[in-house]
Amino acid sequence: MTDPTRTPQEVHDATAQRSHAEIDDSVTSRQEMSGWQSAFRTQPFWVFVAILAIGLVMSMVSDVFLTERNLFNITRNFAFFGIMALGMSAVICTAGIDLSVGSLMGLAGIITGLVMQAGYGIVPGFLACMATAAAVGLVNGVLVAYLRMAPFVVTLGMLAMSRSIAMVVSNNKMIYEFGPDQDLFERIGGESVFRVPNPVWVLMILTVVFWWVWRYSTWGRWVMAIGGNAHAAKLAGIPVERITVSVYVVCSLCAGLAAFLMVGWFGSVTNALGQTYELNVIAASVIGGANLMGGVVYAFGAPIGAALMELIRNSLLLAGIDALWQQFFVGLFLILAVLLEQIRNRGGR
Amino acid sequence: MSLVELNAITKSFGAIHALQGVDLVIEEGDAVGLMGDNGAGKSTLMKIIAGNFPPTKGVIRIEGREVEFHKPIDARNAGIEIVYQDLALCDNLTAAANVFLGREPKKRFGPIRWLDHDAMIRRAGELFSELKSETRPRDLVRQMSGGQRQAVAIARTRLSDPKLVLMDEPTAAISVRQVAEVLALIKRLKDTGHAVVLVSHRMPDVFEVCDRVAVLRRGTKVAEKRIGETSPEEITGLITGAIESA
Numbered sequence: 001m002t003d004p005t006r007t008p009q010e011v012h013d014a015t016a017q018r019s020h021a022e023i024d025d026s027v028t029s030r031q032e033m034s035g036w037q038s039a040f041r042t043q044p045f046w047v048f049v050a051i052l053a054i055g056l057v058m059s060m061v062s063d064v065f066l067t068e069r070n071l072f073n074i075t076r077n078f079a080f081f082g083i084m085a086l087g088m089s090a091v092i093c094t095a096g097i098d099l100s101v102g103s104l105m106g107l108a109g110i111i112t113g114l115v116m117q118a119g120y121g122i123v124p125g126f127l128a129c130m131a132t133a134a135a136v137g138l139v140n141g142v143l144v145a146y147l148r149m150a151p152f153v154v155t156l157g158m159l160a161m162s163r164s165i166a167m168v169v170s171n172n173k174m175i176y177e178f179g180p181d182q183d184l185f186e187r188i189g190g191e192s193v194f195r196v197p198n199p200v201w202v203l204m205i206l207t208v209v210f211w212w213v214w215r216y217s218t219w220g221r222w223v224m225a226i227g228g229n230a231h232a233a234k235l236a237g238i239p240v241e242r243i244t245v246s247v248y249v250v251c252s253l254c255a256g257l258a259a260f261l262m263v264g265w266f267g268s269v270t271n272a273l274g275q276t277y278e279l280n281v282i283a284a285s286v287i288g289g290a291n292l293m294g295g296v297v298y299a300f301g302a303p304i305g306a307a308l309m310e311l312i313r314n315s316l317l318l319a320g321i322d323a324l325w326q327q328f329f330v331g332l333f334l335i336l337a338v339l340l341e342q343i344r345n346r347g348g349r
Numbered sequence: 350m351s352l353v354e355l356n357a358i359t360k361s362f363g364a365i366h367a368l369q370g371v372d373l374v375i376e377e378g379d380a381v382g383l384m385g386d387n388g389a390g391k392s393t394l395m396k397i398i399a400g401n402f403p404p405t406k407g408v409i410r411i412e413g414r415e416v417e418f419h420k421p422i423d424a425r426n427a428g429i430e431i432v433y434q435d436l437a438l439c440d441n442l443t444a445a446a447n448v449f450l451g452r453e454p455k456k457r458f459g460p461i462r463w464l465d466h467d468a469m470i471r472r473a474g475e476l477f478s479e480l481k482s483e484t485r486p487r488d489l490v491r492q493m494s495g496g497q498r499q500a501v502a503i504a505r506t507r508l509s510d511p512k513l514v515l516m517d518e519p520t521a522a523i524s525v526r527q528v529a530e531v532l533a534l535i536k537r538l539k540d541t542g543h544a545v546v547l548v549s550h551r552m553p554d555v556f557e558v559c560d561r562v563a564v565l566r567r568g569t570k571v572a573e574k575r576i577g578e579t580s581p582e583e584i585t586g587l588i589t590g591a592i593e594s595a
Binding site: 231 | 420421422425433436437438439440441442446450451452453455462463464
């Protein structure tokens, strides 16, 4: 409505003043939130609610769901993805992506197998596994940070190369003998402590470590700053390139660790280990709240995202729905998660 | 001895001469307006003083001592802070996190060091109230108004108690009401003894807060005047070239 007694300038001023007053009001009326209140606003919280809801429905639909055996399997299955998603979330937080984690699992697993098969103990095997992972992460990181290549392309190339090297060094054969420490190796990956599978312990410990890192470490703060505005981070004196390289190394180390545990659990390794896992890991990270635009990360998002995906698979199985539908539902949840994030963002502005 | 002395600063980008033999002296507590048309070399000069890139030729002296800046951090260590035109803030972090970005205070216990959130929030809060801004340390920058964002960028420059604060178009992207807020922030910087160089397109801003104004045209300094001895008309003439030099 226009007021004929006012000049266009006055109308404009009034509108401008009002809109600024509204912005100021909305800014100042936004109360500072307690820890719980801010938790309600995060994606991992709502995914966790979804997990509880699915769990509740499943416990009514199926007698098997709440059995210790089933819960044991679910948690162990998602532990590997959760561990990798913790590292992937860091990469995604810098607005990057790492498509090579699945292939890296194959390569790191094969290297571990070869070293242990040759009669070396578990420590050299583990170190070889992690060194392989670190090397792959280093190459990814240097190409992305210093040569400013697109992460998608660099890690897609590394996906192909890692898998190929794994095939070459394994001579395309399965490895199932792991030398003198075979027993210990298989126990670490396959057994449990206090009835909780070992990989789940590793996931829990790593989640707490990452939580601390994101909340309290300079590294975590700087990674988030790089994801938010890399240029601003650079101007603030943050060594953006070095930090970016370290992020890719961390992501690869997580994949290496998952490979080490998984090979121990399987008791054998082929160069096909981890094929297409990168997609599940990225999906778990995004469902857990990582934003592909960068700058957002939740330590608890990674295990929660991975848990939801495994839960869907398990529930479909128990509900007698054809397993072929599994990927459909994973994809559906992935899209819903991103949609939800966008809706909440619009509401929050 | 002057605080900052620029001597015959020249900067070429390939065949383009962005700056040619620019001299500028900034005294302690001085507020200098730097004006000129688009492409006159204002931002280039600011970026040289702030250490984004070195000059092709020429000398920078700080308190009489010749310096060479290779990175922004070098200039910062020499007591020069800059507020960039785009503010260079991380939208996804809080106001306090942005203020302390790159120089976070830490607590330590043995070898373990962790971010001192309490200290950051407290100090950022103090800085905002010194600037008489209602910005709250815990708020995300994404949720802030233009004036509040400007306050965060300015508060950041006060962490190290710099000698000189450079401001590149601080009022270009904000509303009329917030311009007054930002000009008040600049005056407060001046009142607390900081030298300020203000790059602006807006004549009224320069005349309100600056003591002197230097005009660049096509990479050369064509005039430097005390505010009391010139007029917006003369400065406009100098910027456009209607007045050759003064």
